[in-house]
Amino acid sequence: MLRVAFLLVCLVCAVCGCGPVTAETPATPPVVQIAPALDSTRARPDRGLVIRASGGTLSKVAAYAGADPVPGRLDADRRIWRSDWTLRPGTEYTVTATATGASGPATVTMGRFRTRPAEQALGLAARTPLPGETVGVGMPVVLDFDRPVEDKAAVERALEVRAAHPADGAWRWVSDTRAVYRTRRYWAPRQRVTVTAHLAGVRAASGVYGAADSTFAFTVGRRQTSAVDTRTHQMTVERDGRVVQRMAISAGMATTREYTTTSGVHLTMDKGNPVRMVSPGREEGDPGYYDLLIDHAVRVSDSGEYVHAKDNVWAQGRANVSHGCVNARPDQAAWFYDNSLRGDPVTITGTDRPLEWDNGWGFWQLPWEKWIQGSALTKG
Structure with a gap:
């Protein structure tokens, strides 16, 4: 009888696939980190918004400044999301980020933070061309700021020029308050060009932040x-x-x-x-x-x-x-x-x-190699 019982047990094990019993380890959910930290009340706007996922990838990010969506993008591994530009001073932001792992539950993190206000605001005092103007193919873009810029590289990184027919171009600082954009060769004719100064949150100097973005467009006419x-x-x-x-x-x-x-x-x-x-240099009555x-x-x-x-x-x-x-x-x-x-x-x-290259708009007098040396982003 014992032998029969043993055979029955063996048959049952063979049919049912008996084996060692191990406890299944639950999957660790991914972790989401947000900078600035949620619930901050004086976050630095010049550092932008960065969201990271560890132990998984980001499947969804939604960020808003008030009712306006915050533009940003994921890296190739979908583990880091960065805002395209700096943040508005004195503004409340809401963030929702979802991260998923290979298995197990997803992690959803949501909350809000506020950026610190600007002690002094940087803005544009003037811009050339005028919005909507039709211009010639040699036209520069001239931006005049309403206060001196110390961190020219930070401000220059925030300046964006988009053309229907893209061309090489670069900014050159001609003073602490003026930056000039020139293309390497003349603009292609008959196209629209849009200039955006993403100044909101850019730290131009100690305590000086860009207050708002500014966008304008112009048209390049016939050549x-x-x-x-x-x-x-x-x-x-x-x-x-x-x-x-x-x-x-x-x-x-x-x-x-x-x-x-x-x-x-x-x-x-x-x-x-x-x-x-x-x-x-002459007065009435002088020769000439x-x-x-x-x-x-x-x-x-x-x-x-x-x-x-x-x-x-x-x-x-x-x-x-x-x-x-x-x-x-x-x-x-x-x-x-x-x-x-x-x-x-x-x-x-x-x-x-x-x-002279700085006599009026004599900017084309400078060879391209010398023009780009006036950019705050030129290395060496």
Whole structure:
């Protein structure tokens, strides 16, 4: 009977698969870490929002500044989520993050925190081009800040330029309050460009944070470039690769430096009809003094140079007799005035006075390798 019982036990074990019995270890749920810490009341806005998962991956992240979603992205391993930009000062944020492991329950972490307010706020005092403006292919983007920027790298990282036809471009700091963006080559024509200063939460100096983001857009128009040869006294205007105007001109008489037209790549900056022009450094009664209203004047530098109308056709095409400007027949100057956009390149050659890169918008005078050296993000 004992043997039969043993055989029955063996048969039962063979059929039922008896084996050692081990207790199953429960899976450890993933851990979610959020920085700034939830319930913080004075979080630093310049450090952004970072969410990490250990023991699993992030399957869902939802973050809001008030009712506005916070843009951000996961890394390739889906273990770290970072906000794209810094955070708004003095703002309450809500966060919900879900992490899942290979098995076992998911971890859902939710809560809120508040960023510290800015002691002093950084913003934009001015921006060029104007929102909605149509400009020429050489147009720079100029941002003027309302207070000095000490941490230029932090601010520059927050500046974003998006073009329908992307191109290499870089910012250059020309002062503590001004940054200028220039492309490596002229903009492709007929496209929209959007500039966003993601300043909210950027630490520009001790106690100084960007208060809000700022976005504006402009349009690059047709490609119009002009070439002025002061030796042949001729100006040629091309549009989209086709000559659309030839103008006999007269340039600076070059008897003094100030009366010498500058050579180099100029940009049209603004225009007026008329423009009052007064001789620099001279008073009424001094030799060479003048005070004139000039029609159809298009400015190309900060040193008083314009392309403008002048009824001295006897000199145009023959001699340089101006005080430094480029003048043309009144009807042709009016045409140039009507057909110019800010940022149109005007290249002048033939004189021994070069245009300084910081004279007006002479930024194209700097080779690209030198231009990028003015970026706060350039290494070495």
